Amino acid sequence: MIKFNLKLIVLSFLLLISLKPLQSAEMADPIKVDWSFKGLTGTFDRASLQRGFQVYKEVCASCHSMQYLSYRNLGEPGGPEFSEQEVKAIASSFEIEDGPDSQGEMFTRPGKPSDKFKSPYPNVQAATAANGGAYPPDMSVLVKARKGGANYIYSVLVGYEDPPPGVTLDDGVYYNKYMAGNKIKMPNNLMDGLVEYADGTESTVDQMAKDVTTFLAWAAEPELEQRHKTGVKVIIYLVLLTTLVYLSMKKIWSRVDTEV
Amino acid sequence: MSEQEYVPKSKAGKWFNDRLPLLTLGAHLTDYPTPKNLNYWWTFGGILTFCLITQIVTGIVLAMHYVAHADLAFASVEHIMRDVNYGWLIRYIHSNGASMFFLAVYIHIFRSLFYGSYKSPREVIWIIGLMIYLLMMAAAFMGYVLPWGQMSFWGATVITNLFSAIPLVGDSITTWLWGAYSVDNPTLNRFFSLHYLIPFLILGLVVLHIWALHVPGNNNPVGIDIKKPSKDTVPFHPYITIKDAFALLVFMIIFAGFVFFTPNVLGHSDNYIPANPLVTPAHIVPEWYLLPFYAILRSVPDKLGGVILMFSAIFILFVLPWLDTSKVRSAVFRPIYRQFFWILVIDVLMLGYVGAMPAEGIYLVLARVGTIYYFLHFIVVMPVVGYLEKTDPIPMSISEPVLNGGAEPSLARKANDKV
């Protein structure tokens, strides 16, 4: 009886869920990409992360901050894993404001691995003003902050199109089929060959979009690889212990006449 | 309580026990006679204790790194996720732990509803349990505010604004709750303080909940009173402890699946956007475990009415022991009530679902139908079915499935089955 009713519940619930909301009418579903970091044992593609950082540095970073990341993160396990020298070189290529010194003055110095990523604007207001009233969001946790995650970010990057007839766009507004409302204030910044990859990979728009999305996915979840590895171990451990406890329970309950 | 007085074997034990009878308490808890036919739905009490302790331990740890300030809270959470040793693990256990806690408590409550565990003489256990549930909701709501993301901020705004529906003093109360003229830094600070306090209140109530349980003893799937100890009972340890441990481990496998492989699926992506008082997210929803109440709130096209109805949906449960007129506890022997019970389960699931959807069109209709049934169930169905229903014959004891009024052993066996 009860089992039958459970089935009934599941069925009616599935029925409910099949009534999809109507809200996403004008927004295309994001492209599904087979990311290497998907799944229970997914890991990041190091080369892609390093290329993605290059795209971020040369293209995105002129408007988007990543204030929760530090240069040292680039050398940490589970990330792009640049060497210590490379991380130092990357950090020192940025001028970081520090201070006050013993005279009370602020000064700039070359960045250190312990410094946070340098932001392109001093504050949100400055960033908003410089970008026609649209704040370019901080990208530290962007992949976690968008429904659809990495697929969505990638789709928006490659989703620029000419507006369909009848759609008029204001100045500084662009048409993107994956964006909510199809209107985006970020211009299409990627074009083939824009970045010269250090490893010789051909920098097509699609390649750059994938690389930078991979980089952003890592930036949002730098613990992902460790999490997956620990998770597999924890589940195996729990299943083993559960089996042992189940057998123990059967043994203990064999002393009484009730089934367990 | 076991009848015979417990006497510690060692001299030191006796010396201590005469001064503080902790050993007597320990002996009572291990020997506590428990009905031997408890099914797996009864393991959720133990699971809930585990959830509470997990939340308290991980919460204390998180508070060592979290900063309750509007300018720093979001960054401190990112600091926990990125820099603190195992910070990501501890935070994901805490955030998913809240969901697992509610999953377990809902199963626990519906188990009680199905087997009539709220009925005499267990009304006080039920009422204490509801108080725990209310505090859990308060703790979960305030905890969700702490990361200071968009959902935190706007969830806090919407929920605190509920109080502004109170006539005359509503606005003053809301301002008082905020400590400002909107949800702001003072609000965050006091929410953090209360979020730290409430789990310890819950812990105290849990002690009372278990104390109140140990006076009449456990209900059981058959729902009949049993003699204790007797051949219908087993000592709590090792029989119930091992069974609880097994169920808890299965529960932990599911828990670990969420923590390690989909840690954010139960949350909302908007909460990774820092709070912005100027922009409301397009579609704001509470955490899943509050959705049924949210649906009830939105089903009424009147501010005060919606708030009253939502709070009534919870408070009606407090008088449930007196709304249920049936003499029989377990729904196993109540063929009519049993059907209504499952309708209620489906109704609450449906309310939860439409609570996550926009309040328009078919969803609004469903929400209204669901709300009406929810109240009808308790106000009309429970008393009326209790009077009119012809219940199935009830066994005399768990071990001897002899039925009053003829042999029908299949029924009793069914009652003993695990569900």
Place this chain on the structure above:
Amino acid sequence: MSKEEKKVNRRDFLFTASYTIGAVGVGAVIWPMIDQMNPDKAQQALATTEVDISGIEPGKSITVLWRGKPIFIKKRTSEEIAEARAVKLDDLPDPQKDEDRVKDGKDEWLVMLGVCTHLGCVPLKDKGDFNGWFCPCHGSHYDVSGRIRKGPAPTNMEIPKFEFVDSNTIKIG
């Protein structure tokens, strides 16, 4: 072995295995709860500091912060060096040559952790009976090499790991 005994053995094995593996799991869960209180990655990353020492006059010292603790950097005069080296090792509670407390060829630079080895106070400079430092908390006297001479402190003030990046800059840590 009788059937009955076998049964008991299997039961014992099951229970022992469950308890043992359960205990391992509890231990594995406790470790993250302890380790979270250790210095986090951001703290660890700040483990080195570079200091510009070009402005220090002979006989003077500066104090800089490293890992939240003061570092004394003193440019000693030749008289002070001579004084430090004239002390007989037998007179020291914690015998150590002055030469071992400075870098070869940079004998004038004394770089040490400005924390009294007694209970962690910061000693005052140019005070005490030995022309060095004096800890006001419990009266420990240090000489011009930072070695303990009188008072309750058990050891000399600690020399941190440091190196000269160039003649004007030292890197601590």
